[in-house]
Amino acid sequence: MNGPFWCGVDVGSSYAKAVLVDAEGEVAAEAVRRTGVAFDVVAAALRADLLGALPGAAAEGIARTVATGYGRDNVAFADGAVTELTCQAVAGWHLFRRAVTLIDVGGQDTKVIVLGPDGRRKSFQMNRRCASGTGAFLEEMAARLDTTPAGLETLAARGGEAVALSSFCTVFAKSELLSLIRGGRAVEDIALGVYDAVVRRVVEMAPLRDEIVLTGGAARPGGVLVRRFEAVLGRPVLVPAKPQMTGALGAALVAMRGGEASQ
Amino acid sequence: MPRLESTTRMQALMAEAFRECDAAAWDPGRRVAWCSSVGPVELLRALGFAIFFPENHAAMLGASRAATDLIPAASAEGYSPDVCSYMTSDIGAFRRGVTALSRVDPSITAVPRPDVLVYDTNQCRDVLxxxxxxxxxxxAPVIGVSAPRGVGEVTGDLVASVAAQIRGLVQPLESIAGRRLDAGRLREAVAVSRDTSILWRRVLSTGEARPSPLTFFDACVHMGPAVVLRGDPRSAAYYEGLLAELEGRVARGEAAVAGERVRLYWEGMPIWGRLRDVSDLLARLGACVAGSTYCSSWVFDALDPDAPFDSMARAALELFITRTDAVKERILAAEARRYSVHGIVFHDAKTCPNNSNCRYGMPGRLAAGPGVPSVVVHSDLNDLRLHADEGVRLALEAFVEQCAEASP
Structure with a gap:
């Protein structure tokens, strides 16, 4: 497979993701790594992962690369950089082809992006200067419950009655967890309450009127976060097959269009 | 971005004004008044006061990125970090024995000691x-005007009320100044302010041109004389020169932002400690902030030398910051049209609720009504502990991309 391919690299705060698309815009290869602290190194490693997954593929077969995410300006081999809001919008339109509202629960921030019926972004909202409602919140709460983010979801899946966390602040929420543990609440119910806290923060960011598409590493299809969103919104939530990859996919599609953000 | 040639002249003029005020504070024959930035300046000019503007000083502390380190000194005295960071950084500077004026002229070692402090609460209670x-x-006596806020229609009753309060300042100010108010000098000061205001409005209006010859960030710097030298003929003379330079740029089609492709409007306070960074970021993206509510706050259309008290009152009441949200919404929609902008950047300044106009649904109403898109950046005027570079950068870049998509 010699290409041509178009490459998208999404260097997020927790994970870096990369996608190659072919001339039909179909995903040819994808890769994920922990971001770490050397953005340029992880980006280069991801590109090697992509090429390694395609027998016969070489860097010369990549016609254009666009970077996105927090480390978008650190991808030395990228031909351009575009924000993840644009990339998520491009991927959302590519995958669903209708007016939807995208919710991307990222590691460091959460975004709500409204797509119009023409696929253009109508508006967007980001969380304020606070980790509540983000993947970082889940990571912090998991650590307080002495488990991993995956372990937190396992616990929450066994929860029955979600504990209501009153705090908007991640640091205060951690101390609130201590009180709940001390009070003898079931850790599974506390874990479920952590997910509800994320959902509550997100639904207050913008009116969620259209169909909802949930993306981000925590938005596992059929997972707890998706189910809690559906419970709060009272309607099904759409989730792409690879919700963690949509930023990188969007970047690859932007690369395919010559690096312009236009839909 | 090409530097405006007037900048050097402006800096010299500001330094001159600061030196004069400092000298007055050391002169037993002079009296110094501190005045809030949209207070009754003309009255003070007519009575011969040297005038110092603490808000200007606080903005200098912010722009020099000294403010954040000074605020804790005020917090330690019980001034909450949630209240106006102009106030807390200025009080912190006082407590630490430093002044931003020293950066302009090292021979100035302290803010000028006031004989009287004159406020107008038309902008907020924090000035008091x-x-x-x-x-x-x-x-020192603290006197001033307790102005109504949330003003819808500027009625005759409101004007009469505020004008009466300004008249009420005359006697105590005369006592401090040691002279009687000369009606002719007051008329003259109001006339000079009006002339300055007209010129400043024309300066800002050059931003309507496409491409714009100046940005909001330029205007934040060049508004200095409109604030500090209001009612002083030197300010009008300065703006004549600046206006000529900008009109020359317009005539030649010279852009403040090379390759201007997106036009924006700034609503709210500047982020003083990141003024250059945000300016450079938007310039790199080809986005020009062509207009702002902030810099328009020193346009006083109502000033009339033939009715000094009533017109000063009306001018203070007509200010954007003092109005209801309904009026502000109409003004913003009109400004968006006037400057032909793609959208509005709302600055939600944590410590300045009175000039953060996105907190009661305004962005949504402007999108749903006149169809003006916007983005909200969360930061602060002076306290950089409340500013997240990455978040602000991402929001602005994403909004510029959205605007560019909307009109390729």
Whole structure:
């Protein structure tokens, strides 16, 4: 497979993701790594992962690369950089082809992006200067419950009655967890309450009127976060097959269009 | 971005004004008044006061990125970090014995000691708290105007009420100044302010041109004389020169932002400690902030030398910051049209609720009604602990991309 391919690299705060698309815009290869602290190194490693997954593929077969995410300006081999809001919008339109509202629960921030019926972004909202409602919140709460983010979801899946966390602040929420543990609440119910806290923060960011598409590493299809969103919104939530990859996919599609953000 | 040639002249003029005020503070024959930035300046000019503007000083502390380190000194005295960071950084500077004026002229070692502090609460209550701190420090009288806020229609009754309060300042100010108010000098000061205001409005209006010859960030710097030298003929003379330079740029089609492709409007306070960074970021993206509510706050259309008190009152009441959200919404929609902008950047300044106009649904109403898109950046005027570079950068870049998509 010699290409041509178009490459998208999404260097997020927790994970870096990369996608190659072919001339039909179909995903040819994808890769994920922990971001770490050397953005340029992880980006280069991801590109090697992509090429390694395609027998016969070489860097010369990549016609254009666009970077996105927090480390978008650190991808030395990228031909351009575009924000993840644009990339998520491009991927959302590519995958669903209708007016939807995208919710991307990222590691460091959460975004709500409204797509119009023409696929253009109508508006967007980001969380304020606070980790509540983000993947970082889940990571912090998991650590307080002495488990991993995956372990937190396992616990929450066994929860029955979600504990209501009153705090908007991640640091205060951690101390609130201590009180709940001390009070003898079931850790599974506390874990479920952590997910509800994320959902509550997100639904207050913008009116969620259209169909909802949930993306981000925590938005596992059929997972707890998706189910809690559906419970709060009272309607099904759409989730792409690879919700963690949509930023990188969007970047690859932007690369395919010559690096312009236009839909 | 090409530097405006007038900048050097402006800096010299500002330094001159600061030196004069400092000299007055050391001169037993002179009296110094501190005044809130949209207070009754003309009255003070007519009575011969040297005038110092603490808000200008606080903005200098912010722009020099000194403010964040100074605020804790005020917090330690019980001034919450949630209240106006102009006030807390200024009080912190006082407590630490430093002044931003030293950066302009090292021979100035302190803010000029006031003989009187004159406020107008048309912008916020914090100016009164701020001035009261210094009043207690120096035993100086704190007097001023308690103006109505949330003004819809500027009615005759409101004007009469505020005008009466301004008239009420005359006698105590005369006592402090040691002279009687000369009606002719007051008319003259109001006339000079009006002339300055007209010129400043014309300067800002050059931003309507496409491409714009100046940005909001330029205007934040060049508004200095409109604030500090209001009612002083030197300010009008300065703006004549600046206007000529900008009109020359317009005639030649010279852009403040090379390759201007997106036009924006700024609503709210500047982020003083990141003024250059945000300016450079938007310039790199080809986005020009062509207009702002902030810089328009020193346009006083109502000033009339033939009715000094009533017109000063009306001018203070007509200010954007003092109005209801319904009026502000109409003004913003009109400004968006006037400057042909793609959208509005709302600055939600944590410590300045009175000039953060996105907190009661305004962005949504402007999108749903006149169809003006916007983005909200969360930061602060002076406290950089409340500013997240990455978040602000991402929001602005994403909004510029959205605007560019909307009109390729």
């Amino acid at each position: 708290d701020w001035f009261s701190f210094y009043g207690r420090q120096w035993g």
